[in-house]
Amino acid sequence: xxxxxxxxxxxxxxxxxxxxxxxxxxxxxxxxxxxxxxxxxxxxxxxxxxxxxxxxxxxxxxxxxxxxxxxxxxxxxxxxxxxxxxxxxxxxxxxxxxxxxxxxxxxxxxxxxxxxxxxxxxxxxxxxxxxxxxxxxxxxxxxxxxxxxxxxxxxxxxxxxxxxxxxxxxxxxxxxxxxxxxxxxxxxxxxxxxxxxxxxxxxxxxxxxxxxxxxxxxxxxxxxxxxxxxxxxxxxxxxxxxxxxxxxxxxxxxxxxxxxxxxxxxxxxxxxxxxxxxxxxxxxxxxxxxxxxxxxxxxxxxxxxxxxxxxxxxxxxxxxxxxxxxxxxxxxxxxxxxxxxxxxxxxxxxxxxxxxxxxxxxxxxxxxxxxxxxxxxxxxxxxxxxxxxxxxxxxxxxxxxxxxxxxxxxxxxxxxxxxxxxxxxxxxxxxxxxxxxxxxxxxxxxxxxxxxx
Amino acid sequence: xxxxxxxxxxxxxxxxxxxxxxxxxxxxxxxxxxxxxxxxxxxxxxxxxxxxxxxxxxxxxxxxxxxxxxxxxxxxxxxxxxxxxxxxxxxxxxxxxxxxxxxxxxxxxxxxxxxxxxxxxxxxxxxxxxxxxxxxxxxxxxxxxxxxxxxxxxxxxxxxxxxxxxxxxxxxxxxxxxxxxxxxxxxxxxxxxxxxxxxxxxxxxxxxxxxxxxxxxxxxxxxxxxxxxxxxxxxxxxxxxxxxxxxxxxxxxxxxxxxxxxxxxxxxxxxxxxxxxxxxx
Ligand code: SF4
Numbered sequence: 068x069x070x071x072x073x074x075x076x077x078x079x080x081x082x083x084x085x086x087x088x089x090x091x092x093x094x095x096x097x098x099x100x101x102x103x104x105x106x107x108x109x110x111x112x113x114x115x116x117x118x119x120x121x122x123x124x125x126x127x128x129x130x131x132x133x134x135x136x137x138x139x140x141x142x143x144x145x146x147x148x149x150x151x152x153x154x155x156x157x158x159x160x161x162x163x164x165x166x167x168x169x170x171x172x173x174x175x176x177x178x179x180x181x182x183x184x185x186x187x188x189x190x191x192x193x194x195x196x197x198x199x200x201x202x203x204x205x206x207x208x209x210x211x212x213x214x215x216x217x218x219x220x221x222x223x224x225x226x227x228x229x230x231x232x233x234x235x236x237x238x239x240x241x242x243x244x245x246x247x248x249x250x251x252x253x254x255x256x257x258x259x260x261x262x263x264x265x266x267x268x269x270x271x272x273x274x275x276x277x278x279x280x281x282x283x284x285x286x287x288x289x290x291x292x293x294x295x296x297x298x299x300x301x302x303x304x305x306x307x308x309x310x311x312x313x314x315x316x317x318x319x320x321x322x323x324x325x326x327x328x329x330x331x332x333x334x335x336x337x338x339x340x341x342x343x344x345x346x347x348x349x350x351x352x353x354x355x356x357x358x359x360x361x362x363x364x365x366x367x368x369x370x371x372x373x374x375x376x377x378x379x380x381x382x383x384x385x386x387x388x389x390x391x392x393x394x395x396x397x398x399x400x401x402x403x404x405x406x407x408x409x410x411x412x413x414x415x416x417x418x419x420x421x422x423x424x425x426x427x428x429x430x431x432x433x434x435x436x437x438x439x440x441x442x443x444x445x446x447x448x449x450x451x452x453x454x455x456x457x458x459x460x461x462x463x464x465x466x467x468x469x470x471x472x473x474x475x476x477x478x479x480x481x482x483x484x485x486x487x488x489x490x491x492x493x494x495x496x497x498x499x500x501x502x503x504x505x506x507x508x509x510x511x512x513x514x515x516x517x518x519x520x
Numbered sequence: 521x522x523x524x525x526x527x528x529x530x531x532x533x534x535x536x537x538x539x540x541x542x543x544x545x546x547x548x549x550x551x552x553x554x555x556x557x558x559x560x561x562x563x564x565x566x567x568x569x570x571x572x573x574x575x576x577x578x579x580x581x582x583x584x585x586x587x588x589x590x591x592x593x594x595x596x597x598x599x600x601x602x603x604x605x606x607x608x609x610x611x612x613x614x615x616x617x618x619x620x621x622x623x624x625x626x627x628x629x630x631x632x633x634x635x636x637x638x639x640x641x642x643x644x645x646x647x648x649x650x651x652x653x654x655x656x657x658x659x660x661x662x663x664x665x666x667x668x669x670x671x672x673x674x675x676x677x678x679x680x681x682x683x684x685x686x687x688x689x690x691x692x693x694x695x696x697x698x699x700x701x702x703x704x705x706x707x708x709x710x711x712x713x714x715x716x717x718x719x720x721x722x723x724x725x726x727x728x729x730x731x732x733x734x735x736x737x738x739x740x741x742x743x744x745x746x747x748x749x750x751x752x753x754x755x756x757x758x759x760x761x762x763x764x765x766x767x768x769x770x771x772x773x774x775x776x777x778x779x780x781x782x783x784x785x786x787x788x789x790x791x792x793x794x795x796x797x798x799x800x801x
Binding site for chain 2: 088091128179
């Protein structure tokens with residue numbers, strides 16, 4: 068049994084510091100960091116609230132938001148997924164939290180405002196059911212014994228009994244099942260214990276519970292809530308040969324079929340020497356990950372479909388240009404757009420106009436027609452947008468709109484961006500980012516709040 | 521619009537006082553060149569007119585604002601008054617005059633500099649208070665939670681509701697070192713009071729242990745292959761780091777200095793001090 072207060076590992080005893088180190092180290096490759104999607108305040112006598120917009124409590128030295136205490140229940144695992152640090156065959160130190168010490172740690176961190184809540188995942192110890200029970204007990208202590216209303220994201224363990232997953236879902240705000248690898252083929256090769264089916268089954272189950280629950284909530288206002296912040300998933304980018312086109316289509320389908328709230332992408336960082344995987348010194352494809360997040364944003368908030376951004380002939384995103392600019396340059400016949408007349412949906416397609424500025428434009432132009440000065444004050448990024456818009460029939464001063472002039476103006480940014488990417492450990496061709504500067508990357512990648520593009 | 525009167529107003533620095541400046545501007549049919557809080561009086565070369573805060577006058581202006589330009593504009597004005605931009609009172613006067621003239625539409629008149637500058641300032645205020653909801657660090661002393669911040673704007677009124685909902689059963693204090701104020705909460709009420717010079721005690725062993733665990737977590741969660749300090753800095757500018765546990769130097773707790781506040785949980789709410797708290801914030 069691993070649930071004693073101190074467990075022997077590798078011939079020595081592990082204290083809470085060791086456990087925290089081991090179980091954080093093992094959890095950190097999961098990228099989901101958000102605490103968003105649900106609004107609530109503490110119940111009487113309890114502790115904890117949640118803000119729908121999400122709150123970042125710190126940023127790690129890698130620039131990623133820290134919102135939740137992200138740890139594993141245990142990094143012991145009976146499975147042997149080749150891309151994973153916790154795989155059975157890996158020679159690494161193992162540890163396990165007891166449900167109570169994990170709950171206590173969460174509360175102590177929460178009281179000091181270090182975190183917004185808990186993100187609990189786990190390796191599979193003994194079997195999926197046992198693992199799920201341990202996680203459920205930690206969450207039960209938090210919710211029932213401490214009256215904790217803060218944010219909890221729990222990973223469903225594929226293969227666990229639906230009744231156990233259901234129990235977990237009533238305690239958590241968000242649930243996720245990771246797709247991990249973007250195709251059945253890659254799964255078979257690298258995760259011999261998993262299959263597309265074993266992953267999609269709990270995902271479908273969670274989806275059904277969420278929709279049943281919302282029906283219950285209509286009937287009984289006080290019905291317990293099942294994963295009120297919805298369901299998300301994650302896939303690893305760059306460990307296997309799937310193209311961006313494949314990945315984006317898969318994401319689109321997951322949003323549609325499973326009603327997912329988010330699909331996260333995680334640039335693969337080599338953790339094992341294996342001929343099936345990229346070599347150990349391969350740099351994580353961060354720019355590619357960034358482009359996928361930008362495209363994901365376009366699917367979720369900008370009314371784009373995957374097929375508009377990529378197709379059979381163009382299977383991967385241009386490292387030089389963000390997907391929205393790329394789309395616009397290939398559809399110059401739709402531009403320039405008249406700012407004072409274009410619909411909200413059309414405005415969203417203009418590079419340099421985001422969701423917020425499009426809404427502001429629609430509201431502001433009711434009071435009179437807009438000019439470039441006002442557009443700037445509304446938050447439009449004119450540097451980009453000016454090539455694609457006119458105000459009252461007039462273009463920004465001194466502009467000629469052609470594929471050429473746009474590209475030429477972009478080239479002037481080249482040095483700046485090369486400089487920006489100097490510290491970005493990217494491979495050579497990926498350094499030529501013209502539109503996407505690092506600020507952009509941060510906004511969409513790490514902050515996990517609604518971004519603009 | 522009446523001419524600038526080549527005159528400066530000075531007032532007591534309160535919100536009501538500012539409203540009385542608005543009243544005076546209409547009564548005297550003039551627009552002062554400056555409106556100065558008491559501490560800035562020496563800085564002007566203009567003839568200065570002292571505006572006495574009169575509850576009745578303030579009330580008349582206060583009532584007419586939502587009537588003429590909507591509740592949203594009134595809310596905006598309250599927020600703008602908490603910002604730290606230069607000459608906020610003067611800009612507020614111009615904003616309010618525009619509002620009386622144009623009605624609720626004033627909120628969207630961003631081609632007017634007074635409106636746009638205040639809009640930006642309020643965005644900065646909201647942004648700062650949103651970030652602080654995450655970056656504030658509490659320490660537990662004798663069962664009470666204590667934090668320090670050095671904000672650029674006056675954020676405590678905006679933080680009160682959030683932390684009340686987060687810790688309804690706790691007692692907590694947030695010291696604002698910039699503005700010498702403190703937000704004090706005990707179940708189930710809060711106050712914002714003037715407070716300066718209160719120093720915090722050294723952490724006890726239990727508190728120190730939790731801090732060390734947090735630092736361990738913070739340093740472990742980073743993925744080395746993605747090291748990107750510039751990105752961290754842009755999300756979490758350095759001036760926030762001063763009171764954050766994760767940046768304490770090892771063995772030397774920086775957020776807290778040895779001091780006089782022996783038992784903060786013994787601090788109770790003063791009965792009759794001025795209540796700045798605004799539940800509608
Ligand atoms: S089941 Fe999960 S923890 Fe275990 S090896 Fe596979 S990916 Fe890693």
